[in-house]
Amino acid sequence: MPANPPYEEAIKVQLIADGDEKTFFEFYNHHANLLRPFLLKYSRSETDVEDIIQETFIKIWLHRDQLPEIVNIRAWINRIASRIYLDHIDRDLRSRERRESVSHDWYGAGEVASEERTRLLEIRQNIHDAVDGLSEQKRKVFHLNRELGMKPAQIAEMLDIPVGTVKNQLSAALRQVRDQLIASGLGPLTFLWLISPFL
Structure with a gap:
């Protein structure tokens, strides 16, 4: 193609x-x-x-x-x-x-011995810590988009805020989580899940 x-x-x-x-x-x-x-x-x-x-x-x-x-x-x-x-x-x-x-x-x-177990636990813990470090509003927007698959327009309607605000908060949250994962030494595969099909 x-x-x-x-x-x-x-x-x-x-x-x-x-x-x-x-x-x-x-x-x-x-x-x-x-x-x-x-x-x-x-x-x-x-x-x-x-x-x-x-x-x-x-x-x-x-x-x-x-x-x-x-x-x-x-x-x-x-x-x-x-x-x-x-x-x-x-x-x-x-x-x-x-x-x-x-x-x-x-x-x-x-x-x-399980190196894979250690790697998986490390990935999960780092993702959890990174998301937990977001502000309450960013964490809420992040959760609705990443975990529930909601689009910015749907999130804006649910939270009664402008779509532009949702997109800005989501972009800021993604950068913060991504930067923390990189700082933790995790490779790009770990944070590819952050790239959204809903933006």
Whole structure:
């Protein structure tokens, strides 16, 4: 899917939103090739990367009606993939915990070292600390947008404040959280989830 003028790109995105499978296949080939090297920076398993890519684009197809509203599609795809990647780490840890528990019960084996566990806990704690450091109003706007998926216009209506105020507070909150995560030494994959498809 080569680079296209905004108008042509908008037409293709609308075709996908309307269920055009041929256009979606072109979209998949283009964006999967961009996503693959990015994920391989963080996962040593090509099989896992392919699974994440497949899961990412299945999710995109299921939510294709959102595509016409997305301003930065590549950032949106990266955000979905980064969340799926972290979910894969979480599931892998849970699976190892179950195996470790059985192994311990049967053989009295010691704990299995888990660098992934430490990494996941660090990511979660740093995200929690960064969000917790926001002012009450910014935290509320951030939560409504990031966790509930509400658009600025919807948030403005709910909180009875101008849309411009919502966008300014959200942008400031994103910068603050992003800067804190960078200062904590976490890589770009950790804060890709901050990039919003709703701006």
